[in-house]
Amino acid sequence: PYLGDMGWFQMYPPRDEAIRNDMIQRVKNAGFTTLVVTIDVPAQSRRERQIRGGLVQPPRLTPRILAQVAGCPEWALRTALNGKPRMKMIETYGKAVMESVASLPSNNHVGYLLRTAPDHSYVKLLRDAWDGPLIVKGVMCPDDAAPLEGLGVDAVWVSNHAGRQFAGSPAAIDMLPAVKAATNLPLIFDSGIEGGLDMLRALALGADFVMMGRAWHYALGAIGAKGPAHLYDMLVDDLNSNMIQIAATHLSDLPDLLHKY
Numbered sequence: 001p002y003l004g005d006m007g008w009f010q011m012y013p014p015r016d017e018a019i020r021n022d023m024i025q026r027v028k029n030a031g032f033t034t035l036v037v038t039i040d041v042p043a044q045s046r047r048e049r050q051i052r053g054g055l056v057q058p059p060r061l062t063p064r065i066l067a068q069v070a071g072c073p074e075w076a077l078r079t080a081l082n083g084k085p086r087m088k089m090i091e092t093y094g095k096a097v098m099e100s101v102a103s104l105p106s107n108n109h110v111g112y113l114l115r116t117a118p119d120h121s122y123v124k125l126l127r128d129a130w131d132g133p134l135i136v137k138g139v140m141c142p143d144d145a146a147p148l149e150g151l152g153v154d155a156v157w158v159s160n161h162a163g164r165q166f167a168g169s170p171a172a173i174d175m176l177p178a179v180k181a182a183t184n185l186p187l188i189f190d191s192g193i194e195g196g197l198d199m200l201r202a203l204a205l206g207a208d209f210v211m212m213g214r215a216w217h218y219a220l221g222a223i224g225a226k227g228p229a230h231l232y233d234m235l236v237d238d239l240n241s242n243m244i245q246i247a248a249t250h251l252s253d254l255p256d257l258l259h260k261y
């Protein structure tokens, strides 16, 4: 009831069949209607800035982190009241995973069984197991996109994970036209959208929907709970004013205008 009919669940594809089936069942029971499977994290990447910043899961209270916490009393109080951030979804699998892959490096256990590099046959498995809309996220090349419609996928999400997974990845916006040409499925786009003009560019290049990741976090970090609504207003303003500059009256005008200018 809490999710209404708007609940999208983003899943990293579990390697282990029992975990996959259990996860899908839990997702269904929780009332999610749309399943998004992220395919662009075949393994953990080295994220130097995160390592340097001491970001680990679960969070560890080192002297440095404690010093930072002391500088953010409101955050510290709220966190003390609500508890440390936890990954409840995967916590359940932690023990089983540890026991079944005892030969792997200790810091890799959960990640190893919870993620894999899915191919098209994996997408078919998910299609058979999930009766609601299925979206594949992290598609960056036409060859990957082309078979998805035939497999019963409902939309393709062009994304390079905000560039944080593979530093050598091309920009998602550069791959969008080729993916568009390879499929008739609706296209969702993200990675690098910073304002209304970027949204306009993505829509003009063939995206049907545009998403943003970091921007919402920045908005929250800057002004708290009011941030996302404020960002939304800024985006609408920016999108409108840029559409006026090019005489676009509807979002559906954008692809044609691209060819006109």
Ligand SMILES: Cc1cc2nc3c(=O)[nH]c(=O)nc-3n(C[C@H](O)[C@H](O)[C@H](O)COP(=O)(O)O)c2cc1C
Pocket (backbone or CB within 6 Å): 010, 038, 137, 159, 160, 161, 162, 163, 164, 190, 191, 192, 193, 211, 212, 213, 214, 215
């Ligand atoms: C801190 C952080 C965590 C993320 N975690 C996930 C994740 O768990 N699953 C996923 O599919 N994408 C994840 N992403 C990628 C976002 O879903 C999204 O594709 C990306 O942030 C869009 O690019 P943008 O930040 O430039 O808008 C994460 C991104 C950030 C910045």
